[in-house]
Amino acid sequence: MELYKTNQLKIYNSLSKSKEIFKPIVEGNVGMYVCGPTVYSNVHLGNVRTFMSFDLVFRYLKQLGFKVRYVRNITDAGHLENDADEGEDRIAKKARIEKIEPMEVVQRYTVDFHETLQKINNLPPSIEPTATGHIVEQIEIIKDILAKGMAYEVNGSVYFDVLKYNETEHYGILSGRNIEDSVHNTRELDGQSEKKNPQDFALWKRAEEKHIMRWPSPWGEGFPGWHLECTAMSTKYLGETFDIHGGGMDLKFPHHECEIAQSKVKNKVNPVNYWMHANMLILNGQKMAKSTGNYILPNEIFTGENKILSKAFSPSATRFFMMQAHYRSVLDFSNDALEAAEKGYMKLMEALNNLENIELGLVSSINIGEWKQRCYDAMNDDFNSPVLIANLFEAVKYVNLLLEKKETISAADFETLKNTMNIFVYDVLGLQNNSEENACDKLNGVVEMLIKMRKEARDNRDWALSDKIRDELAVLGIQLKDGKEGTTFSVN
RNA sequence: GGCGUUUUGGCCGAGUGGCUAGGCAGAGGUCUGCAAAACCUCGUACAGCGGUUCGAAUCCGCUAGACGCCUCCA
Numbered sequence: 001m002e003l004y005k006t007n008q009l010k011i012y013n014s015l016s017k018s019k020e021i022f023k024p025i026v027e028g029n030v031g032m033y034v035c036g037p038t039v040y041s042n043v044h045l046g047n048v049r050t051f052m053s054f055d056l057v058f059r060y061l062k063q064l065g066f067k068v069r070y071v072r073n074i075t076d077a078g079h080l081e082n083d084a085d086e087g088e089d090r091i092a093k094k095a096r097i098e099k100i101e102p103m104e105v106v107q108r109y110t111v112d113f114h115e116t117l118q119k120i121n122n123l124p125p126s127i128e129p130t131a132t133g134h135i136v137e138q139i140e141i142i143k144d145i146l147a148k149g150m151a152y153e154v155n156g157s158v159y160f161d162v163l164k165y166n167e168t169e170h171y172g173i174l175s176g177r178n179i180e181d182s183v184h185n186t187r188e189l190d191g192q193s194e195k196k197n198p199q200d201f202a203l204w205k206r207a208e209e210k211h212i213m214r215w216p217s218p219w220g221e222g223f224p225g226w227h228l229e230c231t232a233m234s235t236k237y238l239g240e241t242f243d244i245h246g247g248g249m250d251l252k253f254p255h256h257e258c259e260i261a262q263s264k265v266k267n268k269v270n271p272v273n274y275w276m277h278a279n280m281l282i283l284n285g286q287k288m289a290k291s292t293g294n295y296i297l298p299n300e301i302f303t304g305e306n307k308i309l310s311k312a313f314s315p316s317a318t319r320f321f322m323m324q325a326h327y328r329s330v331l332d333f334s335n336d337a338l339e340a341a342e343k344g345y346m347k348l349m350e351a352l353n354n355l356e357n358i359e360l361g362l363v364s365s366i367n368i369g370e371w372k373q374r375c376y377d378a379m380n381d382d383f384n385s386p387v388l389i390a391n392l393f394e395a396v397k398y399v400n401l402l403l404e405k406k407e408t409i410s411a412a413d414f415e416t417l418k419n420t421m422n423i424f425v426y427d428v429l430g431l432q433n434n435s436e437e438n439a440c441d442k443l444n445g446v447v448e449m450l451i452k453m454r455k456e457a458r459d460n461r462d463w464a465l466s467d468k469i470r471d472e473l474a475v476l477g478i479q480l481k482d483g484k485e486g487t488t489f490s491v492n
Numbered sequence: 493g494g495c496g497u498u499u500u501g502g503c504c505g506a507g508u509g510g511c512u513a514g515g516c517a518g519a520g521g522u523c524u525g526c527a528a529a530a531c532c533u534c535g536u537a538c539a540g541c542g543g544u545u546c547g548a549a550u551c552c553g554c555u556a557g558a559c560g561c562c563u564c565c566a
Contacts, residue, residue, distance in 0.1 A: 277566095
């Protein structure tokens with residue numbers, strides 16, 4: 001039987017601001033959409049945290065036996081430099097600066113994005129559509145919204161009429177704001193805007209002469225507005241209403257608010273049942289962001305090449321660090337915190353490696369079944385990975401006590417313990433065991449040490465010892481090779 | 493200025509109206525030839541003030557700080 005039938009999953013819904021029992025539209029199936037990156041620069045650790053948070057969601061839903069269609073877009077066009085909607089396309093701007101083709105920028109940073117997420121062991125989504133691949137769909141939505149009178153065209157651009165929409169719907173339902181407030185509080189622009197109201201957002205922007213990324217449309221050549229792609233792609237692949245929509249907290253307003261507005265006008269239904277927002281990663285007391293330069297790149301952590309780091313940290317240690325915080329909490333990044341996390345992660349891995357050395361008994365002195373359920377309970381409670389990890393450390397303690405024979409475990413319980421630990425550590429948290437790599441490094445070190453000791457023996461003309469080292473290594477399949485430059489070795 | 497979130501012990505971070513987070517660091521002990529590891533025990537907590545309650549770190553109010561959004565942003 002599928003686990004979701006016996007485990008009641010609760011998800012915090014940003015829309016209702018409360019934890020709700022998760023019930024998918026189609027039993028056993030989940031449609032999930034997550035706003036992906038704009039590929040105009042290297043993905044930083046803050047971005048990674050969000051995608052990792054939803055990777056955890058994806059992994060746990062699968063663990064519960066759900067069939068999940070996970071859609072995450074690549075924004076390769078359409079994001080404007082700043083609002084007032086007068087800016088320049090981000091991708092095009094970067095391309096001009098670097099004197100390369102826009103799609104070259106897209107390609108470079110898409111590759112970087114994929115490589116980084118792979119290193120940190122995120123599973124690829126089921127579908128990863130691009131904005132440029134869905135221009136036609138976006139134009140169709142604009143036509144529809146225009147036909148329904150909720151948008152207007154000015155000089156080859158099309159804007160969504162927020163105030164008109166707000167007459168019958170609540171623009172601000174997700175972010176908890178009232179349009180009236182923002183009308184009063186919006187800074188007066190220079191009056192050059194062609195929008196009826198500052199709150200209106202672009203569905204289509206006319207391309208200026210120099211603009212390289214452009215597509216033909218009923219309103220002339222241009223490019224889509226920056227909220228439209230998610231509406232186009234999510235509904236195309238998941239339906240007019242789907243189960244889960246995720247993204248960073250900073251996208252709640254205006255991006256997700258606009259998505260709701262667009263969908264409600266076009267399809268007359270709420271697009272999403274469960275809105276999930278991942279919280280920010282904080283560096284130096286402020287959120288990581290490309291625009292402010294306050295960020296750290298994942299590769300800098302893996303190589304240790306950043307002045308705030310004392311050393312390099314593995315992707316898994318980094319992942320563990322982030323999993324120790326709940327996805328809806330702000331997380332502070334620091335070297336000390338990362339070091340502490342790394343030690344904990346190593347301790348966990350050691351226990352997993354030690355599972356094989358446990359001797360089985362006839363009865364169990366610990367309640368494994370109850371422990372297992374506590375692991376599921378933690379994750380069922382809005383994906384509470386920190387509590388799950390606390391439970392895994394409980395298991396670490398079990399393993400150590402069993403090794404010291406201070407507790408006993410039956411064969412059946414041992415299987416449960418082992419399987420559950422493996423499931424949660426590897427499949428759900430997505431951690432990887434680096435011990436093989438480490439062991440390899442360490443073995444190399446050991447052989448080098450023996451070579452050094454053999455050299456000392458040879459220098460002392462202690463041929464018996466030096467030959468003994470060489471021959472016994474040979475028996476183990478390690479051949480020493482004495483050359484002019486010193487001794488090397490190979491493993492057969 | 494508006495909206496929202498948050499404030500937990502040396503550090504990172506959970507959580508709940510009455511009982512335990514967990515990790516890292518620290519102290520004592522067991523074990524050990526010594527050490528390490530492991531195990532056991534321990535400490536200093538719930539921003540401040542007031543209220544509700546038999547009882548609040550947990551609910552409410554005020555004050556202070558921090559953060560996020562209000563402009564692209566994961």
